[in-house]
Amino acid sequence: MAQTTTTTTALKSPESLIRERPRVGRFALAMRRLRRSPVGLIGAVIVVAVVIAAIFAPALAPHNPTRLQLGRRFLPPVWMEGGSWAYWLGTDQLGRDIWSRILYGSQISVFVGVASSIFSGIIGVLIGLVAGFYGKLVDSFLSRVVDTFLAIPFIVLALAVAGVLGPGLLNLIIVLTVTGWVTYARVVRGEVLAVKERDYIMAARVIGQQNWKIALSHILPNVAASVIVLTTLNVATTIIAESSLSFLGLGVDSRTVTWGSMLADGREHIATSWWMATFPGLAITITVLGIIFVGDWLRDVLDPKMKE
């Protein structure tokens, strides 16, 4: 769809283009495109819902997510025999309310996903910028570093780091940052290489601007669009990674409610209580799906060139 728009505008006279431009701001344009993209809209609704769930979990959750009620163990969902509206998604092996735990679990997913995406973004963008901008020896050195990190499967490296650091929120973010920066570095390096030879960069060099100033004020804005899209999609990947590590018992400490640890409990009791493993998994899938939809939509809006 983006392509059709480009062709039609290309046919218009330059004057009409200039006249048209100030009428719609970038934000308004993005919103207009969002209305036209049902998938993006669904994604946005999901993401907003998950963020609200994470922030207002204490107010929204009907029960205390960690309170043990041994008399109410393994209650099935409301539509099954023995289920009740008070615990509409059922309870787990310790009588804890699944719905309340899903609401609270979103906190860790959202926080860890966003925080480690931002941290790995900062590190990856800096390394990619330096590699692409300085080129030569610096570039070949940094590229070998990237190659090496790519040779280790993400989860294997994460296991090793988590094994040394032990569980904990901060350690989890460190693990996901150590493994997550590589994608950013590769993409940014490639884009910098493409932008670097353009005339206006040459012009900035000619008038004697310093390297870091050129990198920050002329090159960085050009890679911003891809970085925003990458960060969004990286939040999705990170949420899956966080849940995997929590599932394996390597996430935050065992008292904190996470979707991954709920799934680990669900795996234990799969033969008798299917709901324990089903609903947390659905929560992850729907959340990740929403973020991917938003990411794809952002890519169409910000950076139509960057299709898969």
Add this chain to the structure above:
Amino acid sequence: MGHYLLRRLLQMIPVLIGLTIIIFGVTRLRGDPTYQFVQADASQEEIDAVRRAYGFDRPLLEQYLVFAAGVLRGDFGESFRFRQPAMPLVLERVPATLTLTLSALLVAWLIALPTGLISALRQNSAIDLTATGISVIGRAMPNYWMGIMFILLFSVQLGWLPVSGTGDWRNLVIPSLTLGLGLATTLTRLIRSSMLEVIRQEYITTARAKGLGEWALVFRHALRNCLISVVTVFGLQIGWLLGGAVIVEQVFAWPGMGRLMLQAVYTRDLAVIQAGVFVSALLIMVINLIVDVSYTLLDPRIRY
């Protein structure tokens, strides 16, 4: 060909060196690793003794060189838990992991090749839209959760297959289906887009103009060219496959390398963790090399 292989092997050297640095560095993330080798209530003398025994009192560079020399000999030290060298322990588990990943690979290709081809040739048909929809959902689903849902369906509800463990081929079905489906979603998308590109080429139009039937056209002319670009991207997915195997092995109690590493992580068995990371990375590098060499089979124009 010989030259090419030699060059590729030489290119692996810096990556291998980098690998040893990362593996060494990870174990030093918390500074002095001595405390990972002693009991919590150890006396200062005991701690010092352990520190000297493992050489943690030497300069960092010296420690690294000793470690790297060990790696060259395939020696990662002794496993804390098993009281035997770590490397053989890891190598022992490699066949189980390879069995799992190769059968997953087979599942992935068996599903993705027909689906991808039909989706491309019948663009926007019901099959195409269904396949695209499923692959979007597959992208969002954690792999291990899919595995748990398969257990629910095939073992608990239908009672067809065992929940976990090893023994006969029936134990392999759900794990390889779980791991393979995750890969199949990506692979289907790759094959579809590559095929769409290939069938717009002029030689395909020519072949069609001379009256060749559609399936002969696909298999005799289009498929090979379509697969070349698929295989390139596919090499990058091998790492994902091996990483995914770690979790799938844990879900299904499959006795592979991943499960061993995970147990090593739980017991802080550093030597096994290090050997495991090294072997996984080495496997990925070797498989990628094989993928690159296999180009010559697909495309006679490529000569090394």
